[in-house]
Amino acid sequence: xxxxxxxxxxxxxxxxxxxxxxxxxxxxxxxxxxxxxxxxxxxxxxxxxxxxxxxxxxxxxxxxxxxxxxxxxxxxxxxxxxxxxxxxxxxxxxxxxxxxxxxxxxxxxxxxxxxxxxxxxxxxxxxxxxxxxxxxxxxxxxxxxxxxxxxxxxxxxxxxxxxxxxxxxxxxxxxxxxxxxxxxxxxxxxxxxxxxxxxxxxxxxxxxxxxxxxxxxxxxxxxxxxxxxxxxxxxxxxxxxxxxxxxxxxxxxxxxxxxxxxxxxxxxxxxxxxxxxxxxxxxxxxxx
Amino acid sequence: xxxxxxxxxxxxxxxxxxxxxxxxxxxxxxxxxxxxxxxxxxxxxxxxxxxxxxxxxxxxxxxxxxxxxxxxxxxxxxxxxxxxxxxxxxxxxxxxxxxxxxxxxxxxxxxxxxxxxxxxxxxxxxxxxxxxxxxxxxxxxxxxxxxxxxxxxxxxxxxxxxxxxxxxxxxxxxxxxxxxxxxxxxxxxxxxxxxxxxxxxxxxxxxxxxxxxxxxxxxxxxxxxxxxxxxxxxx
Numbered sequence: 001x002x003x004x005x006x007x008x009x010x011x012x013x014x015x016x017x018x019x020x021x022x023x024x025x026x027x028x029x030x031x032x033x034x035x036x037x038x039x040x041x042x043x044x045x046x047x048x049x050x051x052x053x054x055x056x057x058x059x060x061x062x063x064x065x066x067x068x069x070x071x072x073x074x075x076x077x078x079x080x081x082x083x084x085x086x087x088x089x090x091x092x093x094x095x096x097x098x099x100x101x102x103x104x105x106x107x108x109x110x111x112x113x114x115x116x117x118x119x120x121x122x123x124x125x126x127x128x129x130x131x132x133x134x135x136x137x138x139x140x141x142x143x144x145x146x147x148x149x150x151x152x153x154x155x156x157x158x159x160x161x162x163x164x165x166x167x168x169x170x171x172x173x174x175x176x177x178x179x180x181x182x183x184x185x186x187x188x189x190x191x192x193x194x195x196x197x198x199x200x201x202x203x204x205x206x207x208x209x210x211x212x213x214x215x216x217x218x219x220x221x222x223x224x225x226x227x228x229x230x231x232x233x234x235x236x237x238x239x240x241x242x243x244x245x246x247x248x249x250x251x252x253x254x255x256x257x258x259x260x261x262x263x264x265x266x267x268x269x270x271x272x273x274x275x276x277x278x279x280x281x282x283x284x285x286x287x288x
Numbered sequence: 289x290x291x292x293x294x295x296x297x298x299x300x301x302x303x304x305x306x307x308x309x310x311x312x313x314x315x316x317x318x319x320x321x322x323x324x325x326x327x328x329x330x331x332x333x334x335x336x337x338x339x340x341x342x343x344x345x346x347x348x349x350x351x352x353x354x355x356x357x358x359x360x361x362x363x364x365x366x367x368x369x370x371x372x373x374x375x376x377x378x379x380x381x382x383x384x385x386x387x388x389x390x391x392x393x394x395x396x397x398x399x400x401x402x403x404x405x406x407x408x409x410x411x412x413x414x415x416x417x418x419x420x421x422x423x424x425x426x427x428x429x430x431x432x433x434x435x436x437x438x439x440x441x442x443x444x445x446x447x448x449x450x451x452x453x454x455x456x457x458x459x460x461x462x463x464x465x466x467x468x469x470x471x472x473x474x475x476x477x478x479x480x481x482x483x484x485x486x487x488x489x490x491x492x493x494x495x496x497x498x499x500x501x502x503x504x505x506x507x508x509x510x511x512x513x514x515x516x517x518x519x520x521x522x523x
Contacts, residue, residue: 087375190485192485214487
């Protein structure tokens with residue numbers, strides 16, 4: 001009985017320890033001007049590729065210390081991020097699908113929209129390059145896609161209403177091709193998972209440069225076959241959700257975030273973010 | 289093959305370094321899963337016992353539903369919980385979405401049928417004798433319940449261990465209602481899923497090893513010191 005009591009108390013102690021730690025967040029090493037959360041929290045809905053690029057982990061501590069607002073980042077596909085804005089489950093959106101953003105604003109779901117930054121997409125393909133994209137279309141995305149469909153070589157699509165997927169469909173449309181067939185694989189997943197599938201299947205895909213740069217080490221079968229086409233530019237927008245949608249929206253916090261991310265200091269911070277020495281995002285906010 | 293070996297090397301490095309973020313993730317996972325298992329036990333044990341020892345009309349149908357809910361897909365539970373807790377949902381005013389509390393709620397819903405099903409089964413098969421014994425000793429209704437709980441404590445522990453195992457290892461529900469927010473709702477399983485999606489296999493494997501180790505340690509403690517000799521096969 002005594003043995004059981006001792007060990008029951010150990011279990012309870014561990015639970016209590018867990019309970020007390022659960023409230024803690026990892027301590028940030030820099031000196032903080034304001035305690036994150038002292039001024040409220042916002043839910044920032046963004047895309048998986050934005051989170052996977054690592055940019056937000058790099059810039060958000062500055063936001064939290066300047067404003068004292070805690071930014072809870074929920075990274076989902078663009079489609080879901082926009083849906084979260086429509087139902088008011090997010091306070092501010094950071095997405096990269098201009099057509100869907102414009103539709104969102106036209107429907108009255110957003111208060112303000114600003115350009116923030118852009119990065120670019122690249123077409124990735126197997127080193128062997130069966131569709132000869134590197135030779136025939138290294139700077140022309142539409143021609144590259146046409147060449148891939150002509151073989152037809154395996155092409156892996158995210159098929160998840162993401163910004164990347166939207167751009168991919170735009171290129172297919174520009175090439176006047178409706179991709180269908182065994183060669184066109186739809187993963188319905190995020191960029192990282194899709195790249196993994198592409199790597200395994202030695203196929204082609206469209207990826208944002210940041211995610212590829214982060215994952216390059218594990219993507220030994222792939223390389224960039226087409227880049228630099230103006231059509232491959234990937235602009236990001238920040239949208240504050242219309243507080244009329246429901247009562248829980250933190251409109252002031254959302255506005256603080258939007259104003260902060262287009263401010264010159266933050267724009268410089270975004271430009272300074274490097275993956276393996278390369279700048280990934282180009283700031284593009286126009287001064288008000 | 290090398291990323292499997294890298295995974296073990298990375299796991300060792302993570303454990304040695306006591307990275308505060310990893311520790312926070314592990315402790316949050318334990319907090320969420322322990323809490324939901326405890327709540328599920330508090331709800332599941334009395335109801336399981338009562339349902340087991342009562343003969344009511346529709347008992348076969350209820351037991352079939354109960355056993356079905358034991359293996360309900362966690363991701364579907366997460367989805368339905370999210371529909372209720374979202375700002376646009378009926379409980380939106382509580383602001384629970386994307387918090388550890390939402391994760392505990394979802395996991396409690398997930399684990400309660402597991403515990404209830406095991407206890408229900410045990411109390412149906414063994415409850416009659418225990419109730420009779422209680423009657424001969426002059427036990428009232430409440431004391432009979434305590435007697436049942438005491439006699440069935442082995443099964444209760446097994447149910448707890450099973451329920452906890454289900455809670456700590458599921459990813460669908462906590463991903464949907466928690467949102468895998470860094471420092472707030474990121475737990476071991478969502479961390480693994482995220483790192484796998486990002487192609488960071490070594491980190492994912494490392495956390496997977498930590499998860500299995502934690503699970504093993506927790507179950508060992510419960511098993512050895514609380515269940516005790518119930519597992520001894522008598523010859």
